[in-house]
Amino acid sequence: MDPIYADAKYQDVPYEEKKQLFDEVKADMRWHTSLYGCYECGICVAACPSARFYDFSPRVFAQVMAREDVHTFYELLNESVWDCSQCFSCTRCPRQNNPGGIITIMREVAVNHGLQSAKEALKAYSRIIYKIMSTGTQVAPDMLQPDFFPDWGPDVQQVSDNLDVWRRAIPPETMHTTELAWDVAEKTRVELYMIWKLTGNLEMIEQIDEGIFMILEEVMEELLDEHGFDIDDFDSVID
Amino acid sequence: MSLLPIVNDGAPLKAKDRVFDRKGQMPEEYYKDQLFELEAKGELIIHRIADEQAPVEIDNKFGRKKKIAIDNTWHHKSCGQCGHIPGYSTSIFWLIRQLGLTYHDPKEQTSCTAWNYYASSTSNPAAQAAVALRNFAQAYEDGYYPIIHCGTSYGHYKEVREELIHHPELRDQTRRVMDRLGKPMVFPEEIVHYSEWVHVMRHQIHERQKLDLSDVTVTVHPACHYHKLVAEDAIYDRELYDGQRTAVVSALVKALGANLADYSTFHDCCGFGFRHILVSRDFSRSFATLRKIEKMKEEANPDVTLTHDTGCVTTLDKSQFAAQAHGRNVGIPVMSDAQFAALAMGAHPYKVCQLHWHGVDMRPLLEKMGIDHVAAWEEFQEVAGKIEAGEMDFMSWEDC
Ligand code: SF4
Ligand code: SF4
Numbered sequence: 001m002d003p004i005y006a007d008a009k010y011q012d013v014p015y016e017e018k019k020q021l022f023d024e025v026k027a028d029m030r031w032h033t034s035l036y037g038c039y040e041c042g043i044c045v046a047a048c049p050s051a052r053f054y055d056f057s058p059r060v061f062a063q064v065m066a067r068e069d070v071h072t073f074y075e076l077l078n079e080s081v082w083d084c085s086q087c088f089s090c091t092r093c094p095r096q097n098n099p100g101g102i103i104t105i106m107r108e109v110a111v112n113h114g115l116q117s118a119k120e121a122l123k124a125y126s127r128i129i130y131k132i133m134s135t136g137t138q139v140a141p142d143m144l145q146p147d148f149f150p151d152w153g154p155d156v157q158q159v160s161d162n163l164d165v166w167r168r169a170i171p172p173e174t175m176h177t178t179e180l181a182w183d184v185a186e187k188t189r190v191e192l193y194m195i196w197k198l199t200g201n202l203e204m205i206e207q208i209d210e211g212i213f214m215i216l217e218e219v220m221e222e223l224l225d226e227h228g229f230d231i232d233d234f235d236s237v238i239d
Numbered sequence: 240m241s242l243l244p245i246v247n248d249g250a251p252l253k254a255k256d257r258v259f260d261r262k263g264q265m266p267e268e269y270y271k272d273q274l275f276e277l278e279a280k281g282e283l284i285i286h287r288i289a290d291e292q293a294p295v296e297i298d299n300k301f302g303r304k305k306k307i308a309i310d311n312t313w314h315h316k317s318c319g320q321c322g323h324i325p326g327y328s329t330s331i332f333w334l335i336r337q338l339g340l341t342y343h344d345p346k347e348q349t350s351c352t353a354w355n356y357y358a359s360s361t362s363n364p365a366a367q368a369a370v371a372l373r374n375f376a377q378a379y380e381d382g383y384y385p386i387i388h389c390g391t392s393y394g395h396y397k398e399v400r401e402e403l404i405h406h407p408e409l410r411d412q413t414r415r416v417m418d419r420l421g422k423p424m425v426f427p428e429e430i431v432h433y434s435e436w437v438h439v440m441r442h443q444i445h446e447r448q449k450l451d452l453s454d455v456t457v458t459v460h461p462a463c464h465y466h467k468l469v470a471e472d473a474i475y476d477r478e479l480y481d482g483q484r485t486a487v488v489s490a491l492v493k494a495l496g497a498n499l500a501d502y503s504t505f506h507d508c509c510g511f512g513f514r515h516i517l518v519s520r521d522f523s524r525s526f527a528t529l530r531k532i533e534k535m536k537e538e539a540n541p542d543v544t545l546t547h548d549t550g551c552v553t554t555l556d557k558s559q560f561a562a563q564a565h566g567r568n569v570g571i572p573v574m575s576d577a578q579f580a581a582l583a584m585g586a587h588p589y590k591v592c593q594l595h596w597h598g599v600d601m602r603p604l605l606e607k608m609g610i611d612h613v614a615a616w617e618e619f620q621e622v623a624g625k626i627e628a629g630e631m632d633f634m635s636w637e638d639c
Contacts, residue, residue: 029406030364049508049526085512085522086357087463088394091470107360122359124518129361132318136349139322151520153560155598162623169623169634170325170593172332174316174344176633181322185346191373191420192349198416199366208361237415238365 005071010078018074024109025065025073025102034101038062044090044099054083058090058099065102078117081106114207126209133205134219136192137181141167190227193220197234266301270471273404274426282410283403286379286427295439300466300473300485306429307439308386310340313378314433317389318350319549326574326593327552328388330581331433333591336636337584338443343383348374353395354550358513364402365412369420371399372413376422386431390548393432394464397472400426432465434487434547435474437576441494449585450608452497457579458541458571459488459499460531460555462548463508488547488576495583500539504530510558511550520558527558528569536568542604543572545579556598572601588612589619590639 005011010018025031044058045051051058060080064072081103090099110118122129132138146157159166167178174182196202197220206213221231277283288294292308299305312335320327335342352370356362378385387393402409403426410424417424437444466473466485476486479493484505492499510526512519532555535541546552556573563569578592588594588610594601595616605612622638625631 029408030402033405047506049510049530050512050522052530053522053525082514083522085508085510085515087508087511088468089463089506089508091467104357104360108363111360121514122361125359125514128517129355129359132350132352132355136352137318137322138350138352138354139318141322141325144323149557151524151561152557153598155560155596159596165623165627166595167325168626168632169590169619171329171591171634171636171639172344173633173635174346175321175325175328181318181320181350182316182348183346184349188347188349188377191422192370194420195366195369195373195416198419199363199369199412201362201366204361204363208359234419237412238363 008071009075010071013074015070018070021077021109021113022068022070022073024112025105028105028108030101030105034098034105035062035065036095036097038066038097039095041094044093044097047089047092048085049087049089050083050085054080056080056083058084058103061099061102061106062093062097077106077110078115081110082117082121111204111208119208122208126212129205129209130212130216133192133196133201133216134189135180136184136189140178140180142178186223187227190223190229193224194229194234196220197231198237200236200238203236266471269303270400270404271428274400274428277404277410282414282424284379284423284425286375286384286425288384288428288431292384297435297439297474298476299471300475301471303471305435305472305474307435308384308429308431309436309439311383312340312342312386312436313381313383314342314344315348315351315374315378315385315387315389315392316344317392317549319354319553320388324549324552324575324593324596326578326591326596327549330575330577330586330592331388331437333581333586333639334437334440334444334577334584337447338440342386343381345377345381347377347381351389351392351395353391354513356395357391358517364399364406364409365416367395368399368403368409368413369416371396372417372424372426373420373422375427376417376425378427379423379425384431385427386433386436388433388549390432390462390465391550393430393472394462394468396430397469400430401469430472432487432547434465434576437547437580438474438487438490441491441580444491444580444584445494445496448495448583450583450610452495452583452608454498455543455604455607456498456500456539456541457492458502458535458539458544459492459505460509460544460546460551461485461488461505462546462551465548488545491576491580492545495580500541502535502538504534507531509546509551509554511554513550516550516554523554524558524561527554528562528567531555532559532562532569532571533567535571541571542607543574543579545574545576547576559599570599572599572604573597574601582608582610587618587639588615590622590634595619
């Protein structure tokens with residue numbers, strides 16, 4: 001390893017392994033519209049919310065990827081990548097770079113490879129993945145529980161205490177739900193499950209949380225079966 | 240001798256003197272031309288904004304005309320709004336009903352799933368495009384034009400559009416998915432955000448305004464995914480902020496006669512962060528309160544701050560409780576432009592605008608707006624009591 005990396009982290013990970021992940025990021029179809037070169041002007045950093053509260057910089061992502069610095073890339077992939085807010089304020093880059101977009105691709109590669117750091121970053125988050133993939137709505141009223149949002153004050157307790165009645169005291173009839181944000185038609189959920197299967201999305205979850213994957217697969221299999229479909233008939237369309 | 244052109248005798252132009260003239264070249268690519276080209280090749284059906292949508296044309300960021308669908312709209316709801324801020328979606332529907340227009344609130348809609356995508360990346364472009372196209376195909380088949388409630392859905396669908404336009408392999412993958420679903424490949428000619436609808440309707444809303452808001456000071460937070468993520472589609476107006484800031488929400492405040500107040504971190508994000516708001520909220524709270532709410536307090540001391548996106552309402556509102564506990568300079572009610580417009584038109588603060596789902600105390604604001612919140616809460620409680628006692632199943636529009 002080059003002496004400049006003498007203090008670098010992840011020295012035990014072989015270069016080839018890091019390079020493979022690096023190449024996967026660059027092979028993504030979106031890559032060519034994500035980075036055109038970098039002035040090091042720092043405009044992205046000035047606009048970036050995460051840069052204000054973390055040791056994080058969109059400029060570093062642009063620079064490291066442009067310099068093809070595989071070792072630092074691997075460090076970013078395992079650490080800073082999860083600090084980004086995905087707000088895309090950095091798209092005001094004068095070179096039309098999209099550091100936030102680079103980060104989206106990097107995260108996807110981290111998930112596809114089931115990196116331990118990705119598992120850690122998403123540990124508390126798995127129940128949200130289950131909600132969105134199984135119901136088609138991510139944020140449901142029954143998530144408003146004081147143990148999940150203790151810092152949101154006593155109102156959360158009040159909402160949770162009155163949830164059923166307050167949900168029925170909302171005029172649009174699609175919204176009288178507690179487990180879903182609105183009443184999603186069963187046929188629509190069937191179509192959504194087909195999408196997750198046909199795009200290999202379910203397998204991505206297997207990489208990150210096997211428990212959630214198994215529950216999801218069971219729920220999907222059951223509903224598809226009820227509608228006369230076999231879950232194994234939906235091979236991924238992605239090569 | 241200076242090599243730089245000297246303007247205004249060398250002194251910097253004051254903001255009020257700046258002229259926003261689009262002198263530069265317009266980008267050559269135009270998504271609408273590209274979409275219609277794909278349609279001509281038989282790759283996509285473009286869902287047009289037809290006469291039955293009573294369209295209105297306004298300027299987008301690059302000065303191109305954008306058509307906004309007004310009538311016969313298909314409402315692509317937001318999971319964060321419907322789930323946690325139900326007065327947000329309810330107010331949008333209430334406004335449409337009051338203005339005598341027709342809409343469809345479908346059950347055959349899924350969320351865009353982009354909150355999860357930006358939080359965890361546990362998805363991929365093909366899945367994201369297929370989710371978008373399934374919803375768009377449903378709107379097309381239902382015969383209504385899609386209006387997008389969430390800023391992130393709006394941003395993400397613009398991103399999906401760009402990806403579909405530029406990547407034939409993605410179109411191929413998505414087509415194979417849609418074929419299996421038995422649905423057509425449909426894309427709308429414009430991605431329309433509900434706040435653009437509110438923007439276009441602001442004068443009609445003002446005509447029906449019941450409350451005098453001249454004493455109410457308002458700050459605005461623009462949603463990042465509205466005006467930064469694929470920036471062209473956002474609406475700008477030379478008459479407002481010199482065309483330097485998106486006009487939506489701010490123009491409504493002016494049309495309603497409230498006092499639109501500026502602050503220095505207008506362009507900053509709210510701190511939502513997608514993953515952060517759910518599992519790393521220390522960041523979201525710090526950013527929302529230190530960079531947005533406290534700045535607004537110091538510089539404008541508003542009675543309310545308005546925004547036009549799910550995550551922004553949630554983050555700016557809910558983050559204030561913990562900051563207040565630490566004695567910080569916070570305490571600004573937060574709501575959407577639609578809720579504010581509905582209140583101005585006399586909507587019920589709890590039955591329609593559902594303000595009891597918000598965190599910051601709204602009562603001083605409501606008093607300033609001339610709303611009797613004590614009586615209004617009793618009216619809400621009466622209906623809730625009947626539901627609880629089993630005397631009625633649900634609140635309906637007739638009960639509002
Ligand atoms: S998308 Fe990420 S890197 Fe870009 S400005 Fe937002 S937080 Fe910063
Ligand atoms: S704004 Fe663009 S050019 Fe400037 S440092 Fe960031 S990525 Fe590089």
